[in-house]
Amino acid sequence: MKTPPIVAAEEWDAAWQEMLVKEKELMRARDALAAQRRRMPWMAVDKNYTFEGPEGRVSFLDLFDGRRQLIVYRAFIEPGTSDGDWPEHGCVGCSLMADHVPNLAHLNARDTTFVYVSRASQADLERMKSKMGWRHPWYTILPSKDAAFDVDFGVQDWHGTNVFIRDNENRVYRTYLVNGRGDEVFVNTWNLLDVTPLGRQEDWEDSPEGYPQDPPYEWWSWHDTYDQRTP
Template sequence: MKTPPIVSPEEWHAAREQLLVREKEVARARDALAAERRRMPWLAVDKEYWFEGPAGRVSLAGLFEGRRQLIVYRAFYGPEVTTYAEGGSYPERACVGCSLGADQVAHPGHLHARNTSLAFVSRAPQDEIRRLKERHGWNHIPWYTITDDFDRDFDVDEWHGTNAFFREGDRVFRTYFINNRGDEQMGNTWNYLDITALGRQETWEDSPADYPQTPPYQWWNYHDVHDAAK
């Protein structure tokens, strides 16, 4: 392995400052892209979709759990999961990539504080999902069983992907979709919020007029404090 040159502290800090200029450009571009997402048109969801959850049958609207926004990740866990060389197969294991993604999911309590719910959905029955969550320490992730054409209708029947939805009264709208390498960044609270229609809902963001916003830092809290406030 050919390593980079070894330099003095002064040279190292100079190189760091030079790279920081580019990093800030990327951060500003990322913020601008999120602002464009908040201005994307919405797609009305006029078809009903149903899932099985730990407490029984629930609709797509029910996955919101009373909140305005919903993020749904389609995780491949079910008979369609093939055997991996060293990891096993269904029902012992889910897709290795989806499992890596699940390991990165932050506590949903922080999303709840921004009026946003998170759900994973798969083809496996609830008994298997419950055992999988316990095995891997994923009990903080709400995880439902797909029972109809949801995966096909929302572009996640053949590959993983994350859909964002918005609820206005009884109406549900699809507001964004990201998949392929775009899913690599999912799991972090900020990246989840950046794909939603309302964003992080902080005053520094470039959002359409009248979108809900509060000062940064003021809403940040421990996840159990967020959940206790529900």
């Protein structure tokens, strides 16, 4: 592996200061994007979606848990997931995402609720939560003839995070959707790897010649199986 130049402290600090200019530009661009996001039009949610939680059936409004804002991640922790080994595990990527859900008290303090939904039964979800150590709320998407939550909000075939708000009359509006690589911001493992000299070590990255790189996705695993993999 060919390393970058090895320099003295003064030259290293100058290179860091040069990069810091670009990092601040990126931060300001992200702030501007967040400002635009706050100005997105709202879409009224008129259908009556039904879910099942640990204590039985609940409405879509119940998912807010009395708060004004709601973030819903659609996970493929359920039977039929193609890259899982159900019933031992669900989707590898969704499981990795679930491992990174923080202490939700901080979100709740800003009048915001965060939940995961899937089509697995509550019994299966409780089993999986216990096995994987997940503590955040999970709800089952219940079937309906005219109100399929995952279909209506573009997450029937792929993961995605939808955001909603309710007004004082309990009218609900959709305000945002993020999917694909947009969800990466929620995974601190990737953010932490991005500040290391080797990066994510995936072959799509622009890294110096000779750096270790593998195809993306293939190194991901369920956190309770990494020690079972062949080096």
